[in-house]
Amino acid sequence: MAATAVTVGRLLRLRAAGAEGHWRRLRGAGLLRGFLQPASADGDAAQRRQVAHFTFQPDPEPLEYGQTQKMNLFQAVTSALDNSLAKDPTAVIFGEDVAFGGVFRCTVGLRDKYGKDRVFNTPLCEQGIVGFGIGIAVTGATAIAEIQFADYIFPAFDQIVNEAAKYRYRSGDLFNCGSLTIRSPWGCVGHGALYHSQSPEAFFAHCPGIKVVIPRSPFQAKGLLLSCIEDKNPCIFFEPKILYRAAVEQVPIEPYNIPLSQAEVIQEGSDVTLVAWGTQVHVVREVASMAHEKLGVSCEVIDLRTIIPWDVDTVCKFPNQGWNPCPLPWKCGVLTTGPPGKSPGCSYLKSVIKTGRLLVSHEAPLTGGFASEISSTVQCPWRVCV
């Protein structure tokens, strides 16, 4: 459809089509309506396109942060960015197409409100965007960089892994780029195919020095993004693009923080632990209710939220009560000394020790996906001292 064709600049590579009069008309008028068909709201459209669906499950309205407003995920992101730029005069937002509001409308209105020196376009160059952002952060100013799709973050991989992640360590803490945050649309959307659907979190999980965060909802997104921006380490914030419009819930207008490196048990259960992040949390919630209904199985559902450094404790934790001797044949010299539950090198599964079973589900490819890190930690909690 020509209408959808010109909506997202890079997505459909039809810049030539932009010359048609259509693009101007659509630009002001919710141009992404055609692009992001919220499957949950429009099941018929999904059926016509014959795609699978998931149902976004909003959380109850948060009461402890003041007045709330109905927001979808991109509006929650805009709200977080608005709060940040209001609070921090050094904060700037930059990337491809952020000036007019962004291809996913996350930065709508911010340039008018804060000025063109604070919300601006950069040339089309991801390694430049991240390198530039690092440089801003080195001077102590707050840099919020946008990579248009997570699929295009790879040219910036060197700057992220070799530079941003190591800046503080290699300089002996003389310099750092902790005030850098990189935001990027992430995950499958139905029609994105190879290059508008990727979940690259596993590549970055292998890199100490950065934090990788993925929200499941608008309320989570705003609180986590604010935490990333304020965190003193470079952070990558992946935004599930399918949730930009499909996820709607009540979100506080004022700023608030959701802590990083803390997983959330969003549903307690006793038979099996289900771990997921981003969009898949909603799939897994649905799975939990199906399992309960059809199999009589009680599922504990955990949203990991921060990929690295990940919350090993919520999934793996020292036992608070009781004391289990190390079943492994070799002695690490830890469990034989010290009071129960206090030995530093030992970890037991809190959730998984309760349920005895773990299922991790993610969109990213299986081999080397982040589930392998979680499952290897779970299965061999003494890995640290081996």
Add this chain to the structure above:
Amino acid sequence: MAVAAAAARVWGSSRGLGRVGLLLRRPGARGLARSHPQRQQQHFSSLDDKPQFPGASAEFIDKLEFIQPNVISGIPIYRVMDRQGQIINPSEDPHLPQEKVLKFYKTMTLLNTMDRILYESQRQGRISFYMTNYGEEGTHVGSAAALDSTDLVFGQYREAGVLMYRNYPLELFMAQCYGNVSDLGKGRQMPVHYGCRERHFVTISSPLATQIPQAVGAAYAAKRANANRVIICYFGEGAASEGDAHAGFNFAATLECPIIFFCRNNGYAISTPTSEQYRGDGIAARGPGYGILSIRVDGNDVFAVYNATKEARRRAVAENQPFLIEAMTYRIGHHSTSDDSSAYRSVDEVNYWDKQDHPISRLRHYLQSCGWWDDEQEKAWRKQSRKKVMEAFEQAERKLKPSPSLLFSDVYQEMPTQLRKQQESLARHLQAYGEHYPLDHFEK
């Protein structure tokens, strides 16, 4: 802010690179305010036959002709002194006071002495690695002297003279090379990866050209902060081939950043000569392609480097735009202690530069002709500088290395649980098996 384009030669219409194509801000890209798509839809009379493309400000031509890149007669090389240290055009003499010029000379020679001793120390197995600065001392000192002491420096790895000019003590150079407890970097990096917050010298990292877009970001932040500060970014002609260099140049120009790009074109990237690195007219010729004011200078002429950097600094801060300085020089030493350059270049070639066109000799001739230096002072200074270096060297030798627990800190600002567990695991391991490790050389 907008620089009048009237005086500029439009790049496209000049034949080749014979003239210095100083391209000022072109109205085509920004001045016509292409922020509203409506403008593209305007109707204009068919009699108006001028090009309307948003992408370029240029006239039509009805003759098919490819622009010939001119590499035979490239961008000319600005110099102040001849190879014998004599001022060529007196109006270009910066007339620096004696004290300052002596500081130039002493910095370059002290660097040279330190290089010789540390190179030897690597050969003797005392440090693991070293890179000398032979032949390029003029590029460091001339540029550093033209900056304010608070201007932020992003280097590559062959700019130790900049730090030395800023009075970084020998003790700290040595500490970093030895990776001992006095190293501000906590012993984590290979030698010559210096950094100094106090002296506004960002810590060196090994990946090439990564500092270029970073320097641009820092310059943007300095502009926003009204800091009256320039950022200078050093890199070699090899690193200029990296994508990060292209990114940095383009961002600096489009985002109007007060930055000096300083390219040390020393003829080689390890073994790769410039003929295999690029086919155009060096790095200076690329500047106009990005809309950047550019100049090529004789890097072995410390006054030429000084003058160019001084003027670039003044204008970068005043006009919020980038400048590109390509300093032509020659890498007299090997790439590093892991390299033996006789494998790819002749000893005669190296000797020519060492004997006939060396920044230190040229400045010494200038000093002598001013009556500010003589053979006796030379002898005394050589002895004194060598003594200073040897003292620092011996002290560095004796110091311990940092504690192994420092392997885990500063990865994040706060130490996450998993790293703390790894740190504790190492501590237990060393407690059990410490006899297999040279723990006596490390702080506890």
